[in-house]
Amino acid sequence: xxxxxxxxxxxxxxxxxxxxxxxxxxxxxxxxxxxxxxxxxxxxxxxxxxxxxxxxxxxxxxxxxxxxxxxxxxxxxxxxxxxxxxxxxxxxxxxxxxxxxxxxxxxxxxxxxxxxxxxxxxxxxxxxxxxxxxxxxxxxxxxxxxxxxxxxxxxxxxxxxxxxxxxxxxxxxxxxxxxxxxxxxxxxxxxxxxxxxxxxxxxxxxxxxxxxxxxxxxxxxxxxxxxxxxxxxxxxxxxxxxxxxxxxxxxxxxxxxxxxxxxxxxxxxxxxxxxxxxxxxxxxxxxxxxxxxxxxxxxxxxxxxxxxxxxxxxxxxxxxxxxxxxxxxxxxxxxxxxxxxxxxxxxxxxxxxxxxxxxxxxxxxxxxxxxxxxxxxxxxxxxxxxxxxxxxxxxxxxxxxxxxxxxxxxxxxxxxxxxxxxxxxxxxxxxxxxxxxxxxxxxxxxxxxxxxxxxxxxxxxxxxxxxxxxxxxxxxxxxx
Amino acid sequence: xxxxxxxxxxxxxxxxxxxxxxxxxxxxxxxxxxxxxxxxxxxxxxxxxxxxxxxxxxxxxxxxxxxxxxxxxxxxxxxxxxxxxxxxxxxxxxxxxxxxxxxxxxxxxxxxxxxxxxxxxxxxxxxxxxxxxxxxxxxxxxxxxxxxxxxxxxxxxxxxxxxxxxxxxxxxxxxxxxxxxxxxxxxxxxxxxxxxxxxxxxxxxxxxxxxxxxxxxxxxxxxxxxxxxxxxxxxxxxxxxxxxxxxxxxxxxxxxxxxxxxxxxxxxxxxxxxxxxxxxxxxxxxxxxxxxxxxxxxxxxxxxxxxxxxxxxxxxxxxxxxxxxxxxxxxxxxxxxxxxxxxxxxxxxxxxxxxxxxxxxxxxxxxxxxxxxxxxxxxxxxxxxxxxxxxxxxxxxxxxxxxxxxxxxxxxxxxxxxxxxxxxxxxxxxxxxxxxxxxxxxxxxxxxxxxxxxxxxxxxxxxxxxxxxxxxxxxxxxxxxx
Numbered sequence: 001x002x003x004x005x006x007x008x009x010x011x012x013x014x015x016x017x018x019x020x021x022x023x024x025x026x027x028x029x030x031x032x033x034x035x036x037x038x039x040x041x042x043x044x045x046x047x048x049x050x051x052x053x054x055x056x057x058x059x060x061x062x063x064x065x066x067x068x069x070x071x072x073x074x075x076x077x078x079x080x081x082x083x084x085x086x087x088x089x090x091x092x093x094x095x096x097x098x099x100x101x102x103x104x105x106x107x108x109x110x111x112x113x114x115x116x117x118x119x120x121x122x123x124x125x126x127x128x129x130x131x132x133x134x135x136x137x138x139x140x141x142x143x144x145x146x147x148x149x150x151x152x153x154x155x156x157x158x159x160x161x162x163x164x165x166x167x168x169x170x171x172x173x174x175x176x177x178x179x180x181x182x183x184x185x186x187x188x189x190x191x192x193x194x195x196x197x198x199x200x201x202x203x204x205x206x207x208x209x210x211x212x213x214x215x216x217x218x219x220x221x222x223x224x225x226x227x228x229x230x231x232x233x234x235x236x237x238x239x240x241x242x243x244x245x246x247x248x249x250x251x252x253x254x255x256x257x258x259x260x261x262x263x264x265x266x267x268x269x270x271x272x273x274x275x276x277x278x279x280x281x282x283x284x285x286x287x288x289x290x291x292x293x294x295x296x297x298x299x300x301x302x303x304x305x306x307x308x309x310x311x312x313x314x315x316x317x318x319x320x321x322x323x324x325x326x327x328x329x330x331x332x333x334x335x336x337x338x339x340x341x342x343x344x345x346x347x348x349x350x351x352x353x354x355x356x357x358x359x360x361x362x363x364x365x366x367x368x369x370x371x372x373x374x375x376x377x378x379x380x381x382x383x384x385x386x387x388x389x390x391x392x393x394x395x396x397x398x399x400x401x402x403x404x405x406x407x408x409x410x411x412x413x414x415x416x417x418x419x420x421x422x423x424x425x426x427x428x429x430x431x432x433x434x435x436x437x438x439x440x441x442x443x444x445x446x447x448x449x450x451x452x453x454x455x456x457x458x459x460x461x462x463x464x465x466x467x468x469x470x471x472x473x474x475x476x477x478x479x480x
Numbered sequence: 481x482x483x484x485x486x487x488x489x490x491x492x493x494x495x496x497x498x499x500x501x502x503x504x505x506x507x508x509x510x511x512x513x514x515x516x517x518x519x520x521x522x523x524x525x526x527x528x529x530x531x532x533x534x535x536x537x538x539x540x541x542x543x544x545x546x547x548x549x550x551x552x553x554x555x556x557x558x559x560x561x562x563x564x565x566x567x568x569x570x571x572x573x574x575x576x577x578x579x580x581x582x583x584x585x586x587x588x589x590x591x592x593x594x595x596x597x598x599x600x601x602x603x604x605x606x607x608x609x610x611x612x613x614x615x616x617x618x619x620x621x622x623x624x625x626x627x628x629x630x631x632x633x634x635x636x637x638x639x640x641x642x643x644x645x646x647x648x649x650x651x652x653x654x655x656x657x658x659x660x661x662x663x664x665x666x667x668x669x670x671x672x673x674x675x676x677x678x679x680x681x682x683x684x685x686x687x688x689x690x691x692x693x694x695x696x697x698x699x700x701x702x703x704x705x706x707x708x709x710x711x712x713x714x715x716x717x718x719x720x721x722x723x724x725x726x727x728x729x730x731x732x733x734x735x736x737x738x739x740x741x742x743x744x745x746x747x748x749x750x751x752x753x754x755x756x757x758x759x760x761x762x763x764x765x766x767x768x769x770x771x772x773x774x775x776x777x778x779x780x781x782x783x784x785x786x787x788x789x790x791x792x793x794x795x796x797x798x799x800x801x802x803x804x805x806x807x808x809x810x811x812x813x814x815x816x817x818x819x820x821x822x823x824x825x826x827x828x829x830x831x832x833x834x835x836x837x838x839x840x841x842x843x844x845x846x847x848x849x850x851x852x853x854x855x856x857x858x859x860x861x862x863x864x865x866x867x868x869x870x871x872x873x874x875x876x877x878x879x880x881x882x883x884x885x886x887x888x889x890x891x892x893x894x895x896x897x898x899x900x901x902x903x904x905x906x907x908x909x910x911x912x913x914x915x916x917x918x919x920x921x922x923x924x925x926x927x928x929x930x931x932x933x934x935x936x937x938x939x940x941x942x943x944x945x946x947x948x949x950x951x952x953x954x955x956x957x958x959x960x961x962x
Contacts, residue, residue: 041579045800047568048560048582048679052715082796082843084820091799142816144804273843275852278685278793279677281715 001241005202007233008210009162010122013175014153015185016129016193017060023128023152024051024094024280031191035134035145043150045089050279053078057152058101058283060184061126062293064154065102067178067300068121072290076101077282078126082273086144087131095155097274100125101283107178108302109170110320119171120159127153154184160199160210165229169222172196177301181326189220198229201246202236211236212246216260219253228253232260304329312342321350327364334371340378348378352392356400368403377407389464390416420467422474425458429471429478432457443479451475485955486696487551487645494540494550501540501550501594504645505533508552508596512643518619518628520637522557522567524597532594539592546592547706554644556635557598558605559585560679568681569603569631571614572827573807582679583714584648584690584707591706596644600634603829604798605655605683607631608901611892612831619888620662622927626885629659635693636663646703647693652683653786654880654905656691657917661880661930664919666951667693668700671938672912673718675704676711682797684790687909697948700916701725704940723941728948734768735946738869740878740904741773748900750883752923757879760920760931763953776878776907777865781858783899786906788842788855794832795839801827834895859910866911870936875946878904880917880930904932914940916947920954 022029025042041049065072079097102124109117131149133142156175162168176194179185187194196219201211216232219225232251239246251260299307301323308319308329322332328349335345353374357367369377377399380386385408386395398410411417419425432454433440443450454475458466484490493499512524529552539545557567560578567573581589589595602612610618610633618633620626621641628637635647636659649656651669660667668691675690682688692703705725711717739761743749765771803809803823810822828836842851869876881901891898908915914937917930933950935943 044805046560046579046806047566047573047576047681047800048578048580050678050714050716052713080796082799084799084802086802086804086816089800089805091802092796271845273796273840273845273848275792275796275843279682279716 002233002237004205005233005237005240006205006207007163007165007229008160008201008203008213009165009168009229010160010199010213011156011158011162011168011171012197012199013156013172014129014195014197015064015156015175015179015187017057017152017154017184018186019054019056019060019152021054022150023054023057023126024150027150029151030147031193033147035143035147038147039149043089043146045091051094051277053280053283054152057126058285059293060152060182061101061124061154062285062290063182063184063297064156064179065105065124066294066297067182068102068105068107068124068156070102070105070121070124072285073099073101073103074285075099075282076285078277078280079274080277083270085130086142087133087146087149089131089146089149093127093130094277094280095127096125098276099282101285107171107174109167109174111164111170112166117161117167119161122157122159124154124156127155129153160201160213165226165233168198168229169226172222172225174301177325181298181300183298183326189222192220195220196225198225198232200229200232200236202233202240211240212248214246214248214260215250217250217252217263220255224253224255227258228260231258235260298326299329301329308332308342312336312346314342314346318343318346318350322346325364327367331364331367331371335375335378338372338375338379340375340382344378344382348374348392352396356396369399370403373399373403373407380407380411384420384467384469385418386411386416387418387459387464387466387468389459390418393464417465418467419462419465420470422470425462425466425471425474426478428458428461428466429454429474432461433478440479451479454479484645484695486694486698487548487702488698490550490645500533501536502530502533504550505529505552505594505596508642508644511641512597512638515621515637515641515643518621518624518637518641519600519613519616520618520634520641520643521554521597522569522600522615522634523565525564525595529594529596536592536594546590547702548588548591548593551588551593552596552645553588553593554596554599554635554638554647555585556601556605556632556647556649558601558650558681559648560681561585561595561598564598566681567598567614568605569601569613569615570801570827570829570832571808572801572824574827575808576806578679580679582690583676583711585679587706588648588703597638599632599638599647599649601649602631602633602655603832604681604794605631605650605652605688606794606831606835608654608658608898609886609888609891610634610659611888612829614829617888620885622663623885623925625887626927627662627888627890629662629881629885631655632659632693636660636665636667639663639665639693639695645695646699648703648707649691649693650680650683651689651691651905651909652687652790653909654902656689656693657880657905657908657915657930657932658902660693660917660919661932662885662928664922664928664930665693665695665917666697666700666919666947667691667917667930668704668940668944669908669915670704670708670940671718671914672909673716674720674914674938674940675707676709676714676717678711678713678717682793684793685797686793687786687790689909697916697918697944697951698726698728701728701940701944701948704944718938720938725941725944728945730949731945734770735764735874736770736772736872737764738772738774738873738876740876741775742779743878743904744773748882749879750923752921753879753882753884753929756921756929756931757877760877760950763950772873776876777869778858778862779903779907782862782907782910783903785855785858785862786902786910787838787899788851789859789910791835791839792842792852792855793839795836795843798828798832798836803827862907862910863912866913867937870913870939874935874942876934878932878934880904880932884923884925884927884929908932908934913937914943916943918947918951918954920950
């Protein structure tokens with residue numbers, strides 16, 4: 001049935017900006033502080049209090065605009081969006097309606113099948129967050145925490161260019177990757193610093209006319225975004241198949257049921273009565289300011305992906321992994337700069353480093369070993385001073401514990417240097433071959449694959465310190 | 481009543497040792513109490529102002545006092561004053577205390593002005609007669625059956641009755657100049673953005689101006705000089721350098737002065753006011769100025785434009801009074817919606833509710849284009865025409881009000897005629913230009929007549945010098961008559 005319909009999705013993504021202070025006042029921005037401790041007459045909406053724009057927040061919004069190829073509106077201004085709610089102290093949200101800071105732009109994603117797709121942006125605008133209502137179990141009262149009220153946000157609004165729940169989720173990840181690269185938002189969906197609403201509609205396949213759109217809210221993980229959209233797709237297709245009408249409404253996603261449900265219609269019937277906020281001057285972004293922000297732009301994932309595949313000649317899979325976050329990408333480049341071959345650097349990051357991070361539940365920015373120190377360690381392997389097994393095992397584990405100590409000193413202290421003593425190795429090999437006459441016979445009759453087995457035995461016998469190149473030479477000589 | 485001409489006289493009294501600051505404050509307190517029935521004050525800071533006076537007397541002794549040492553200031557109750565109650569003339573703010581002090585007020589305090597009390601006003605500065613206060617009407621000191629004008633009626637009457645030397649008030653559509661006219665005072669609305677709005681309760685944010693009500697043009701200049709200038713707390717406040725408004729240069733420059741033509745012969749304007757305007761016209765002509773009777777472009781559109789835009793802004797500005805975080809909350813509200821609805825229905829007076837509804841309507845999706853957007857366009861035209869006018873003219877003069885102070889209750893049942901009382905004052909707020917009310921004479925019943933002088937944007941210095949020389953002439957001829 002779904003084959004007869006095309007799913008059309010547009011996303012509205014809210015990203016809390018990681019500024020020190022709020023959008024229009026000096027209150028600190030911080031998650032998890034004591035309720036209402038981060039407030040002031042301005043964020044509480046006291047009479048006579050006036051907003052003053054946080055310039056850093058404007059710069060962050062411009063950075064995101066530049067990263068997405070948006071046009072930066074030279075003259076943009078704030079509007080008031082009027083509605084009553086206890087978490088909205090002024091009775092209006094200061095946001096940008098008519099003249100947002102960024103217009104247009106696009107972000108490229110790779111669909112599940114590897115196909116490249118371009119998702120156009122409608123706009124990126126700045127606004128302030130609302131506070132939070134708190135309901136305590138067993139207490140009928142509602143409590144209000146206004147710490148979040150006034151936190152700067154950017155809202156990234158796409159055109160209805162997405163065609164599957166998977167693509168929507170991929171796009172959302174791409175945006176999160178960008179805000180993290182730009183260091184303007186921590187991208188944490190659970191804490192709500194990165195949020196997404198979806199506008200979903202369906203149309204008969206082949207049609208060019210969009211169906212009635214339904215807005216879905218309350219999806220606080222990537223998985224829920226996919227789930228909610230998939231559910232909505234089925235629901236809308238079912239309605240149409242049964243000849244029913246789709247209502248333009250706002251629906252909430254329930255994580256418990258995996259379904260969406262309609263909000264009370266009252267809550268969706270707001271007339272926000274937008275008008276330009278007379279308490280704020282329009283923001284003028286001149287060429288000078290724009291250039292100074294341009295100069296501060298970090299390398300972005302798309303650029304690095306291109307560089308890693310064409311300059312460092314990595315595979316697309318490797319490049320995708322390494323550009324997943326800024327820290328890994330920069331670490332990789334630093335390893336390459338310390339003369340470690342790109343492929344070897346990539347393998348270390350994707351193998352040893354990645355398993356360490358995963359086992360210890362850490363992020364790349366928490367990885368204790370500096371790139372130069374890890375570079376020294378890898379160099380010991382490349383110089384045949386230490387075997388790869390030992391380097392990636394014991395030495396790596398020790399280096400994690402004392403990251404300040406030069407790897408070579410650690411190796412010396414722990415006696416991890418590779419054994420290249422020909423007489424010693426020869427004796428060990430002879431001993432092993434003597435113990436396995438049947439395997440030796442099999443090898444000689446053509447089972448060349450058994451070489452690995454002998455090497456493994458030798459490693460065991462030498463606690464991994466046997467120089468692998470020399471060992472295999474000696475082994476082959478002994479066998480032939 | 482006003483037994484001093486300007487603050488410089490009071491300073492002389494203090495420096496000659498004839499009176500201390502404490503004496504001056506005590507004098508004001510006596511007058512304030514004598515006239516408590518005028519309802520000009522919502523709160524008098526008696527102990528606090530006497531204590532402050534003693535401190536300033538000491539500072540004067542040590543020659544460490546500020547420029548306003550000895551000046552007793554009343555503030556319209558729309559200004560935040562740290563740790564003091566603030567009502568905006570409304571019951572909805574009951575119990576609310578400010579957590580900071582408005583920039584304009586703190587600049588005066590820094591120069592050793594003494595704040596003697598909070599003054600009654602129309603609720604949220606909405607009104608032309610001070611009959612809309614949540615705390616009862618204010619009466620005109622000259623005649624208790626007359627209104628003092630609004631919305632800064634309490635501020636005008638306090639100066640008029642000698643309960644303070646000057647008042648600081650707000651002017652959104654004439655709220656300083658109209659009561660100044662009704663009470664015989666100088667009332668200055670500076671250029672929009674000249675004085676910071678930080679700490680001023682917002683009514684129509686793109687119109688609201690802070691200014692003084694004084695006995696003299698000199699005092700208006702002195703206060704403006706101290707209050708104006710850039711403010712980190714109000715990003716809309718102008719960064720233009722301030723002039724030394726308190727210095728008045730004698731000059732015999734000849735100006736080009738426009739007069740509102742229709743004001744000379746319009747039936748709607750009280751005869752004596754027309755006569756005063758004619759006298760002014762002839763006087764300036766005789767002084768060698770070029771005087772021109774002219775029409776004010778778009779005058780017919782001024783009131784509707786003003787009311788659409790200010791009520792729109794007000795409907796949003798007053799949304800914060802919702803019973804949630806401060807002020808009055810309806811006790812019998814059963815759910816969230818009732819907290820909002822009942823608190824606001826009980827807390828706001830009828831005029832404020834009317835304006836909130838008007839503004840909500842003008843901004844609503846179906847009427848936004850027809851009202852708000854259209855009014856914004858007209859305002860732009862008015863601003864452009866004002867620019868053009870002052871490219872060609874130095875000053876523009878028209879009456880401040882069509883009549884002198886009307887009777888209490890006379891217009892409160894007829895909102896349109898009440899709104900018409902603002903016809904000459906709202907133009908300056910729409911355009912943003914400075915305007916000053918000058919008390920030029922009295923009508924046959926002895927009620928003050930005010931004439932209003934406008935100048936180009938940020939030309940307060942010129943406006944004040946011109947006003948002073950005119951008032952000097954008027955005061956001199958009054959003395960001659962005596």
